[in-house]
Amino acid sequence: MARPPRQAELTSGLPQLAYVNDRLTVDRTLDLTELLERSEHPVLLYLTGRATANLRALRESFEAHFSRVKVFFALKSCYVRPVVEALLAEGAGLEVMSHLELRLASQLGCAPDRVVANGVGRSPRHAAEVTGGAGLVVVDNPEDLEEVSRAAVARGTVVPIGLRVTPEADTERFLGRGGKVGADWAGGRFLDLLDRALSAPGVEVEALHAHQLTHGADLAQYRACLRGVAEVAAEVERLRGLRFEVIDIGGGLDTRYLLHRGGLDAPDFARVAAEELAAVGYDFELYLEPGRYVVADAAIGLTRVTGEKPGDASRWRIADLGSNILIPLPDIRYEPVPLAWPEPQEPWATYHVADGTCAPSVLARQVPLPTGPSGRRLAVLNCGAYTSVFAECWAFPLPEVLAWDGARLTTVFGEEDQARMFESVHGYRLDLSLAPLSR
Numbered sequence: 001m002a003r004p005p006r007q008a009e010l011t012s013g014l015p016q017l018a019y020v021n022d023r024l025t026v027d028r029t030l031d032l033t034e035l036l037e038r039s040e041h042p043v044l045l046y047l048t049g050r051a052t053a054n055l056r057a058l059r060e061s062f063e064a065h066f067s068r069v070k071v072f073f074a075l076k077s078c079y080v081r082p083v084v085e086a087l088l089a090e091g092a093g094l095e096v097m098s099h100l101e102l103r104l105a106s107q108l109g110c111a112p113d114r115v116v117a118n119g120v121g122r123s124p125r126h127a128a129e130v131t132g133g134a135g136l137v138v139v140d141n142p143e144d145l146e147e148v149s150r151a152a153v154a155r156g157t158v159v160p161i162g163l164r165v166t167p168e169a170d171t172e173r174f175l176g177r178g179g180k181v182g183a184d185w186a187g188g189r190f191l192d193l194l195d196r197a198l199s200a201p202g203v204e205v206e207a208l209h210a211h212q213l214t215h216g217a218d219l220a221q222y223r224a225c226l227r228g229v230a231e232v233a234a235e236v237e238r239l240r241g242l243r244f245e246v247i248d249i250g251g252g253l254d255t256r257y258l259l260h261r262g263g264l265d266a267p268d269f270a271r272v273a274a275e276e277l278a279a280v281g282y283d284f285e286l287y288l289e290p291g292r293y294v295v296a297d298a299a300i301g302l303t304r305v306t307g308e309k310p311g312d313a314s315r316w317r318i319a320d321l322g323s324n325i326l327i328p329l330p331d332i333r334y335e336p337v338p339l340a341w342p343e344p345q346e347p348w349a350t351y352h353v354a355d356g357t358c359a360p361s362v363l364a365r366q367v368p369l370p371t372g373p374s375g376r377r378l379a380v381l382n383c384g385a386y387t388s389v390f391a392e393c394w395a396f397p398l399p400e401v402l403a404w405d406g407a408r409l410t411t412v413f414g415e416e417d418q419a420r421m422f423e424s425v426h427g428y429r430l431d432l433s434l435a436p437l438s439r
Contacts, residue, residue: 002348002368010337013257014297014381016050022341024379026300032379033339036302042321043302044383046078048086051298051384054256055090058290061266065274068285072116074251075101077291077385081427083298084108093135095289099126100430102133107428111135116248116289118164118209120144120181127151131159131202136246136287138209140164140183142196145203152202162207162248163197165190167228169212182210185232194240205242208233211250211289215331217259219272226276233280247280248287249273255296255382258333266293292385299384301326302339305376306356317351317369321380327391328361335381336367342374353378388425 011017016026024032026047036043055071062069072093078084085108088094093114094105105115117134119126120141127147130137137159139145145161152159166182183190197205210229216222229249236242259265277286303321310316319336326334336353349371353364369375401413423429 002350004348005368007341010335013260014050016047017300019341024337024339032300032302033377036304036339036377042304042319044299044321044325044387045302046080046083046295046299046384048083048298051078051083051295052086052090054294054298055087055092055290057256058253058266058288058293059091061270062273062286062288064267065270066286067283069288070285071288071290072114073294074289074291075104076389078295078299078387079104079389079426079428081108083295083384087294095291096134099129102126102129103430104428106133107430116162116287118289122147124151128154131155131157136160136162136207136248137203138162138164138207138248139197140181140193140209142193145193145197145200149200149202155202157202159203160206161197161203162209162246163190163193163205164209164211165229165232166212167210167225167232169224169228182212185228190232191236191239194236194242198240198242206244207246207248207287208236208244209248209250211248211252213250213252215254215292216252216269217254217262217264219264219268222269223272223276226273227279230277230279233284237281243282244284246285246287247277248289249277251288251290251293253290253293255333255385256293257297258382259293294385296382296385299387301334301380301383303336303378303380305378315349315351317353317367317375317378318356319353319363319378319380320356321363322355323357323359323361323363323391324355325387325391326363326380326383327386328363332386333382334364336364336369336378337381338370338374339377339379340374342370342372346370346372346374348375351375353380 007019018025018028020028059071072095073087074095076097094110095116096102096105097119112133113135115134116136117130118138122144124147128151131151137148139161164182166177166184168186177184183193212225233244301321303319305317306320307318348368350366351369352362353367354362398418403410403412419430
């Protein structure tokens with residue numbers, strides 16, 4: 001049997017959640033059990049107030065140390081329209097990584113100067129779109145630089161660009177040398193890219209970009225990465241006489257309530273950033289691109305346990321909120337908690353929680369839950385980031401699905417089907433064709 005936790009343990013770091021009369025609620029008024037019972041399906045509930053509070057906490061923490069700070073919400077972490085609109089109203093810009101996301105930003109009315117465009121492997125069409133649709137275009141390789149330069153010249157404009165570096169750091173990093181994103185400082189690839197950019201027509205080097213972490217929860221690791229960023233900026237000034245107007249340190253922080261439980265929050269990371277980036281030696285504007293920190297704990301999954309499976313070494317609870325939404329990756333931590341608190345005499349046990357697919361995916365391991373009925377209606381915490389976006393492959397347009405019977409070609413799933421599906425999931429009626437983006 002497992003030790004029964006205290007109610008406050010399960011809601012720690014999430015001020016909008018509380019058990020009221022032994023039932024889990026949001027803002028002490030929205031009964032989550034009642035919300036689940038309205039539908040035969042599982043529920044994914046987004047809390048826009050929590051998302052905006054997280055954004056404010058991050059921005060204000062860095063503004064305490066830096067005179068100029070802009071925050072660009074990483075759109076890839078959540079497309080749900082009410083959430084994104086609330087963050088825009090709170091003053092955030094958007095970080096986008098594909099032409100689909102650039103079009104979302106346009107439809108949301110986000111002005112180009114509030115958009116940072118990242119990404120690797122830009123097609124000519126995408127390069128043409130970002131030159132008119134983003135205030136900062138980030139590149140990390142010569143081919144993408146050439147595409148953006150060519151598109152800017154064709155448009156008759158000069159495009160501010162950022163160069164993404166992979167700095168040296170004496171720590172184990174999630175995104176390191178020789179990876180898919182970033183130009184390595186070691187070996188001179190970044191300096192070569194910089195020299196090409198300084199002589200390329202139609203572009204102006206404005207920013208140094210470095211985003212090296214994911215699920216960042218270690219101040220020493222954060223310090224080491226930002227020390228590497230400062231060293232690059234200082235060396236570029238020494239070797240090329242260039243001072244970057246903007247330093248963009250990306251996002252990469254873990255979920256806010258998980259940081260809270262570890263005794264950390266945004267002010268701790270802001271202090272470290274100020275200490276390390278002081279070595280840059282000149283004034284700059286700081287850009288942040290948070291995703292997980294802003295929205296991961298701003299959504300709650302509501303699910304029913306549809307079955308239980310005993311085992312020699314473990315017990316399983318099978319839930320109807322599936323891994324098609326909650327991506328079953330080792331570094332993502334979902335936390336199931338009971339919607340209704342059990343009577344004192346009801347025992348608790350430790351379970352693995354998974355969905356009913358035949359894949360060996362697991363949503364959460366070693367979870368203490370009541371053994372009786374109270375443990376069969378669950379809230380799953382930490383569901384707000386990278387759920388429907390990546391689980392449903394929305395970060396880029398889905399493939400057209402065709403069928404050929406030897407004589408006739410049939411469209412099974414086309415652009416119109418995808419547009420309807422996108423609207424149903426995220427709340428946008430989006431033109432997903434390859435027609436040029438217009439503003």
